Amino acid sequence: MVLRMPAGRMVGRDDELGRLLTLLDDAEAGRSVAALVSGDAGVGKTRLVSEVTRLAEGRGFTVLSGQCAELGDSVPYLPLADALRGAAQSTGVRDALSSRPALSRLLPEGGDGQRADEDRSGLARQQMFGGVLGLLTELAAATPVLLVLEDLHWADASTRDLVTFLSRMLHRERVALIGTYRTDDLHRRHPLRPVVAELLRLPSVTAVDLAPLIPSALAEHLTATLAEHLMAAAPGRIEAIELNDIVARAEGNAYYAEELLAAFVGGDPAERRALPAGLAALLLSRVEQLSDPAQRVLRTAAVAGRRADDELVRAASGLAADEYEAAVREAVTHQLLVTDSMEGYVFRHALLREAVYADLLPGERTRLHGTMSTLLAEEQRLAMPGTAAELAQHCLASHDIPGAFAASVRAGEEAGRLGAPAEAHRHYDQALALWERVAEPEKTAGLARAKLGLLSATHAADSGDYERAIHLLRRLRQVLVAQADEGTGPEDVKLTSRIGERLASYLMLMEDRKAAAEAVEVARATVDATPAEPPTWQYARAISTYANTQLAEDDYTIAREQAERGRAVARAAGAPWVEADALVTLGFISNREGRNDEAIKLLTEAHKQAREAKDLGVELRAANHLAQAHLELGDLAIGAAVAHEGTKRANQTGLGLAPFGLDVQHLHFQCHFADGKWDHAQEIADGFPVRVTSAPEAFLSSMALFIDIARDNPAVTERLAWIEPFWSGHGFDGFIARSLLAEHALWRGDTEQAISAAQLAIDLVNEPPWGYFPSVIRPAAIALSARADRAVRARATGDEETAAAEVAAAAELRQIAREGAAFRKRPKFVLGPEGRGWLARAEAHYRRASGDNDPQAWQAVLDAFGPMYVYETARTQWRLAEALAEAGRRDEAAEQWHQAAQTADKLHARPLRRALDDLARRARIGTAEQHGDGTVLAGLTSREREVLRLIAAGRSNREIASVLFIAPKTASVHVSNILGKLGAASRTEAAAIAHREGLVSQPSAR
């Protein structure tokens, strides 16, 4: 008699279920969220998640659900492939997939699969990640999406990276992600550990840890199972005491409990008391009750993996078709295998597979792996994505070294094509390790050893592990140099050239002086060692890379010479992508040397050429430099168009966060921030990640601060909090973020913080012996503005000493700004309108600090920016209005004020609007927004209210006079009148009334 295991009611998980359902609510409301469900094997993770899945489907979610497999950690993106395959019947998913070839390659019918040469392989992973993000976003626009990835402790490295990527990038999409993993398998050095730790730091990620079920819940589950069983079959009574015994032995593990119950009910009543201890032994005792063929099927399936293809297991089991079917049916009846929606059967629980596998005799195991290898090596099976990686494992397990070697090479190629460089590197490395143990390795692999080494290294680099790549390439170079005397053919020479060229490019990325020097050395030696005739793309590439290593030098002469040579050789060799890249370098140099018209011509040509050569990386690099050149010239409309087009290309191809893909996005934003199309700018900025965990993302988030600070958006706090950990980190210099933090502080009247943040930014763009870069002008002007505020205030209180100190500090800052504008390092550099505008602003603030707030100085700022810079114009008009008011030119002041206010309102530039209101009240120009005052204050004139506000702020009569542009005598008259009207005995009392009546609750800029 056999116990049926129905998917009965879920017991004892109300809390956990509730938390996961909240996740669905969040996703529906457009807040992307993730949960990590953890617990021991058999405790009920899958059961809980399937409950959530069922409810989600009922609520109209699109559910994608994929499984990792124990043998699968070398198969790239296995759970994702599984999830996509499972959902591919849905038209929405099919449509979304069909426009994303990078993703369709995961499926059996698999998309195109051209192999990128190692020169252009670097973008595959980003395309894959971008593709998944795009797919989820597209699906979530129609219905909310639930993505379930089960058993992540077995996930491959690429999947782990993908999970991290999605958790950070998904923000407002209607997507919920649930991952599960086993806690009992997560030993201290398990690669999932750091991933879990990182994910749990994100505010959107929740941990749901499943404790053992409490005895009463377990008892309830068993009773229900039994009851259902009793209805279905003849009674197999079980005493309460026996049930309690099972509950006690299972220690809260639902699966263990079920197996115990099954053994109890199914076994011989006489043997009930003598059940083996421990789950594995129990499971095996259940297996042993089956017929021989059924046991053989289980053993074969255990070697094949948890979810094995039915036809494969049959073939490997060696059973005839009818015998096999009977055996499977028997295993299903005993609840050891269950039918799987996709193809055939799976073990009811992974623990069963593990127990059966562990019980195989050594020889038997080797033999079964061998059989499996033979079957998988058939071309038809091998063509299925992921099979080569599995084959390599079966070969290794059956000690078939040549087979493992060949399969590893193939698995490496496949992983590379799928955008899983970590796995590709791993497989190529495996093949390298086996090289010497194979009879004809070069013939088997179809590759020279050095080529295999090069592939291993480039994929390590593409997975982000540059240090490993550099290490491998250095070793390869040494070996090749040692062999050089033995006579080398033309292919060897090309390979050597590639190895040197890749080494030089990776060294350049290390952002370290020693590595940069080595890069120059290696690049030069590589050019020298590569034959010039006949012209080859390898030679052209080596020269262009040598040119790029020279871009860090002060003098661009060599860089330009080499780039020109590289371009000519590339043309002769018919390598348009290398030609385009060299042309970008030339355009970049022209831009740096101040010949911007020439730069734009070259870069426009390079951009076109890269697109025709279908090299995305170069195309984006060209788009970036071209948009930048336009922006610097103040051609905001063209700059925006180029950057927008680049952004679209990057997003379409999943490269939005790749180098230059990221840059065109921020340039697109910059152009619209400058030209005043702020609704568009805000939309772009909102797309920049907030919960950043890498330097490039922190950079992008800093860009969003331009608008978030100018509008005083609530996002500012969260962005700053996430950026901060990167301030001292590698690869993120924090310059922009600090400059903007200084502005933020200044808007809030905190001159202290404004000055210190600006100073930190200033220090970052000083390179001895050359001195400051032009980017210093902006933070210097912000610090100057703060100094001017303090000088004005000091002077108002008669504190001439402080005022003089502030002026001295301001003079230093002005000097820094001027030095930056002169840019000694690149004397040919020409400052664009933005730089000139900020420089003029620095000069004007200096005059304001000196007590000579000259309208003409502000007019010069307006002229330097030009009217295209909408926000900067309004900001300047505010200061111009103030200066005009101080000079008694009230009508002109009012006109500037009105224009500025209009722009501030249009842009929703709240801090600027508040500053304008403040100026309006003080100078009595314009129309400050009215704030409802209490009746007590109704008797005061608007002027008197302003004075009261200042009294409440602790200002003396002299300060009040200065702030309000009136004589001290007049101020003291106002004060007496106010005290009289309020019936206040003192200034303190008047201040208290002002607070009580809410007059001073409004933040005032000064």
Ligand SMILES: Nc1ncnc2c1ncn2[C@@H]1O[C@H](COP(=O)(O)OP(=O)(O)O)[C@@H](O)[C@H]1O
């Ligand atoms: N809360 C529960 N209520 C009822 N049955 C449960 C519960 N938790 C687990 N089970 C049952 O126990 C067995 C093992 O659970 P499973 O979810 O597969 O464990 P895990 O995924 O954690 O390894 C399954 O048969 C499942 O239906």
Ligand SMILES: [Mg+2]
């Ligand atoms: Mg499970």
